[in-house]
Amino acid sequence: xxxxxxxxxxxxxxxxxxxxxxxxxxxxxxxxxxxxxxxxxxxxxxxxxxxxxxxxxxxxxxxxxxxxxxxxxxxxxxxxxxxxxxxxxxxxxxxxxxxxxxxxxxxxxxxxxxxxxxxxxxxxxxxxxxxxxxxxxxxxxxxxxxxxxxxxxxxxxxxxxxx
Amino acid sequence: xxxxxxxxxxxxxxxxxxxxxxxxxxxxxxxxxxxxxxxxxxxxxxxxxxxxxxxxxxxxxxxxxxxxxxxxxxxxxxxxxxxxxxxxxxxxxxxxxxxxxxxxxxxxxxxxxxxxxxxxxxxxxxxxxxxxxxxxxxxxxxxxxxxxxxxxxxxxxxxxxxxxxxxxxxxxxxxxxxxxxxxxxxxxxxxxxxxxxxxxxxxxxxxxxxxxxxxxxxxxxxxxxxxxxxxxxxxxxxxxxxxxxxxxxxxxxxxxxxxxxxxxxxxxxxxxxxxxxxxxxxxxxxxxxxxxxxxxxxxxxxxxxxxxxxxxxxxxxxxxxxxxxxxxxxxxxxxxxxxxxxxxxxxxxxxxxxxxxxxxxxxxxxxxxxxxxxxxxxxxxxxxxxxxxxxxxxxxxxxxxxxxxxxxxxxxxxxxxxxxxxxxxxxxxxxxxxxxxxxxxxxxxxxxxxxxxxxxxxxxxxxxxxxxxxxxxxxxxxxxxxxxxxxxxxxxxxxxxxxxxxxxxxxxxxxxxxxxxxxxxxxxxxxxxxxxxxxxxxxxxxxxxxxxxxxxxxxxxxxxxxxxxxxxxxxxxxxxxxxxxxxxxxxxxxxxxxxxxxxxxxxxxxxxxxxxxxxxxxxxxxxxxxxxxxxxxxxxxxxxxxxxxxxxxxxxxxxxxxxxxxxxxxxxxxxxxxxxxxxxxxxxxxxxxxxxxxxxxxxxxxxxxxxxxxxxxxxxxxxxxxxxxxxxxxxxxxxxxxxxxxxxxxxxxxxxx
Numbered sequence: 001x002x003x004x005x006x007x008x009x010x011x012x013x014x015x016x017x018x019x020x021x022x023x024x025x026x027x028x029x030x031x032x033x034x035x036x037x038x039x040x041x042x043x044x045x046x047x048x049x050x051x052x053x054x055x056x057x058x059x060x061x062x063x064x065x066x067x068x069x070x071x072x073x074x075x076x077x078x079x080x081x082x083x084x085x086x087x088x089x090x091x092x093x094x095x096x097x098x099x100x101x102x103x104x105x106x107x108x109x110x111x112x113x114x115x116x117x118x119x120x121x122x123x124x125x126x127x128x129x130x131x132x133x134x135x136x137x138x139x140x141x142x143x144x145x146x147x148x149x150x151x152x153x154x155x156x157x158x159x160x161x162x163x
Numbered sequence: 164x165x166x167x168x169x170x171x172x173x174x175x176x177x178x179x180x181x182x183x184x185x186x187x188x189x190x191x192x193x194x195x196x197x198x199x200x201x202x203x204x205x206x207x208x209x210x211x212x213x214x215x216x217x218x219x220x221x222x223x224x225x226x227x228x229x230x231x232x233x234x235x236x237x238x239x240x241x242x243x244x245x246x247x248x249x250x251x252x253x254x255x256x257x258x259x260x261x262x263x264x265x266x267x268x269x270x271x272x273x274x275x276x277x278x279x280x281x282x283x284x285x286x287x288x289x290x291x292x293x294x295x296x297x298x299x300x301x302x303x304x305x306x307x308x309x310x311x312x313x314x315x316x317x318x319x320x321x322x323x324x325x326x327x328x329x330x331x332x333x334x335x336x337x338x339x340x341x342x343x344x345x346x347x348x349x350x351x352x353x354x355x356x357x358x359x360x361x362x363x364x365x366x367x368x369x370x371x372x373x374x375x376x377x378x379x380x381x382x383x384x385x386x387x388x389x390x391x392x393x394x395x396x397x398x399x400x401x402x403x404x405x406x407x408x409x410x411x412x413x414x415x416x417x418x419x420x421x422x423x424x425x426x427x428x429x430x431x432x433x434x435x436x437x438x439x440x441x442x443x444x445x446x447x448x449x450x451x452x453x454x455x456x457x458x459x460x461x462x463x464x465x466x467x468x469x470x471x472x473x474x475x476x477x478x479x480x481x482x483x484x485x486x487x488x489x490x491x492x493x494x495x496x497x498x499x500x501x502x503x504x505x506x507x508x509x510x511x512x513x514x515x516x517x518x519x520x521x522x523x524x525x526x527x528x529x530x531x532x533x534x535x536x537x538x539x540x541x542x543x544x545x546x547x548x549x550x551x552x553x554x555x556x557x558x559x560x561x562x563x564x565x566x567x568x569x570x571x572x573x574x575x576x577x578x579x580x581x582x583x584x585x586x587x588x589x590x591x592x593x594x595x596x597x598x599x600x601x602x603x604x605x606x607x608x609x610x611x612x613x614x615x616x617x618x619x620x621x622x623x624x625x626x627x628x629x630x631x632x633x634x635x636x637x638x639x640x641x642x643x644x645x646x647x648x649x650x651x652x653x654x655x656x657x658x659x660x661x662x663x664x665x666x667x668x669x670x671x672x673x674x675x676x677x678x679x680x681x682x683x684x685x686x687x688x689x690x691x692x693x694x695x696x697x698x699x700x701x702x703x704x705x706x707x708x709x710x711x712x713x714x715x716x717x718x719x720x721x722x723x724x725x726x727x728x729x730x731x732x733x734x735x736x737x738x739x740x741x742x743x744x745x746x747x748x749x750x751x752x753x754x755x756x757x758x759x760x761x762x763x764x765x766x767x768x769x770x771x772x773x774x775x776x777x778x779x780x781x782x783x784x785x786x787x788x789x790x791x792x793x794x795x796x797x798x799x800x801x802x803x804x805x806x807x808x809x810x811x812x813x814x815x816x817x818x819x820x821x822x823x824x825x826x827x828x829x830x831x832x833x834x835x836x837x838x839x840x841x842x843x844x845x846x847x848x849x850x851x852x853x854x855x856x857x858x859x860x861x862x863x864x865x866x867x868x869x870x871x872x873x874x875x876x877x878x879x880x881x882x883x884x885x886x887x888x889x890x891x892x893x894x895x896x897x898x899x900x901x902x903x904x905x906x907x908x909x910x911x912x913x914x915x916x
Contacts, residue, residue, distance in 0.1 A: 020283070030199075035193070036193065036196070036199075036200040037192065037193015037194065038193070039197070039199075039371075039372070039421070040199065040373070040450075041371040041372065041373070041421075041453065041840075042453040042839065042840050043452060043453060044453065044839055044840070044841065046453075046839060046840035046841045047371055047453075047840050049371055076193070077191075077192065077193040078192065078193045080191075080192070081192060086188070086191065086192075089191075090188075090191035090192065093187075093191050094183050094184065094187035094188070094191060095183060096805075097181070097184070097645070097805035097806060097808075097809055099187070099190055099191070100422075100643070100644040100645060100806070100809055100813065101370070101371075101372070101419075101420060101421050101422045101423075101643060101644065102186070102190030102191075102195055102419065102421070103197060103370075103371045103372040103419075103421025103422060104371050104421075105190050105191055106191075106193050109191060125849075127848075128848045128849040128851075129848075129849045131847075131848040131849075132847045132848050132849040132850075133847075134847075134848070135371055135840060135845060135847065136371070136848075137368075137369050137370055137371055137422050137424070137813070137816075137817065137845060138422055138644065138809070138813045139809055139812060139813050139816075140812035140813050140815055140816030140846075140851060140854050141816070141846075141847075141848040141851055142808075142812045142851075142853050142854050143805070143808075143809060143812070144848070145848065145853070146853075
């Protein structure tokens, strides 16, 4: 099978890869770019463990072809923290014990980040619906929702302070 | 035993605090390595071909075309796994489940495997394997499988536990019976008797991480296995035994585990991956698809249960009996036995009898699922308990309190209880603000209790102190829910040092002695116990080093608040030596300082929970919404309250899914219809409310800190609590789980006649 050459940006860095035209972006990220923080739970877009952003939009990377990423900006869990500083969501997930096994955590973090970028003060219901595409089997979602709530609060305070 | 295991009512400074987990940063940055995240130079991709039939003879497998495909390095079928079991039927069942031997026993049963240079080639090779099947009659329903006319799954199965011993084959693998007293006499005394039958459908543990491993096995018989597992030592022993390897030569490393809930206590593909690697002499990475996970791993039993309870007008139960029929998939299990043992464990009963039947069907081999078998028994029993209370005109909580087991009660499954938490959890429910919330139209409230045994088991732990005074604790139990944080707290508590000074590592099979699988809620209980003893062992060394430094007898040294102190007036001039100071001197005082412990952690305290649930049922659609949910459970001692609450909430959420949505749907053709997360719908964030928790601490007398396992009991009450709530909301007794919208509508319509 002939490979497709793709140039894209991943977490701000320019990358180039060659992949078969039918290879998922998930497989490209995990197997070609070694970004194994992106997880595969189902391969059918039902669990959200492979959530990434494509030009800022939340997608399941298992439902996107690697070839489709040409010229686009990809964001994964590996790009959340800046240098040695964790993202507020990352800090709050640890602080609020919002993970047990942790396999769904990268997807939740990416989905929650997209939510908070669009809505800095979401209600509990808005959080629950925004995260409804991400399955977690360990926590019952309780502490995940609380971590997102406290992150939103901290981030709003941060924005005010920096004004 | 050289150690004092009994509970001592000591104060704690570290245990019970809500510290950040040590693996947190790895898990929020994507660095944590799970089963599918490891790679090896030259690795091949392993894939498995599975039967599309529920039951079929495999008359021929032609692998020649697949073998000739460029890039294919190994192809295996059942004949490539010689019988090395020495007549051990249990081991043969494991082997036959990993790879069919002449007969496919369920939709999804492995019939061949390939290893190839990449996924495309491996998939292509699977298509080139030609399997000729002769379909056989199948049975997937537990009650149908018990009928004399049912197709026999295994001609060698004779029902055990019945006299005289049968001479013909049956799908009933085992009959078990528990209880005491005289139930006929008990029912004769009853003023009210309720008898009812219940069904529950098959569910899957639903861990988000599919099974995955990276296997390397050379022609010298030495191998490595990286795998997502709850029990790497058990996996090592089983794989070595099935493949004829020396146990010591197979090093198994447990990856980070993306959920297990019992489903990762069994080997499924690992022996196959190792055999592929041996054949190809290259590492083989084998990752299951979600479809394979549903079809060929670990569901729990579907069940059919009859319960009968009789009581006096004064609310005292006079007799209780149950017959429990659990299917165990295509291989014998012990699932009905566990159901029978747990069914009446919450109550103080003079006359009680429960009989379990383990039944074979053409479905995947049943695996443990969080307090395995207890939720289904509790659904039936706790529903009838509610019905009896209603018949007596008593409050359902008061009725339970009146009959609750207590210290000294002879449990229905045999032992006499020590101090237990069922009464206190019920009292907490009675007084909980949740119970005072007003209910509206189409809303109902339900309460139910649950029990789980808990397990201790073989445990081996090392504690090594670095020259800077930081501490490595190496344990052999897998961290499935935050146990590294709890174990670090325990080591810090014992040594009197900061939590941050302790790092906990899950050791591979070559760095510690055998550790039993992380099951039975034993991780923090047993490794915690071993960590306490290992730390106390290290403290003895620390005291000796201090004594040698001071030149005084060790008997004059005590360990307090993280430092050695010299006792007695004559030693007043000796300032204390901290752990750090002793560690810094260790190269000159006798070398490394370590503590070690191996223990069979007996005395896992039994665990009880009571749950409250409010629901609203839409009478038009039959859809149920959980309005409020509260868990009250006895933890013995909560080492890390956040992760104890997490276990309570997670178990409740799984129970909610089981109660309302989740079920394996089989067609008449015996094929699974919904092997994916779209059609097998587990609860999502918007389905649930916050799940309130209340931790009770009734110390386990057999653990130094009073700890009881907390992982499993939380899934036991939800089916019944929600069943009772829905029944109260719609005014019809629900007797079939899951209570999906069509089933609720049908029940309402049936009641309206």
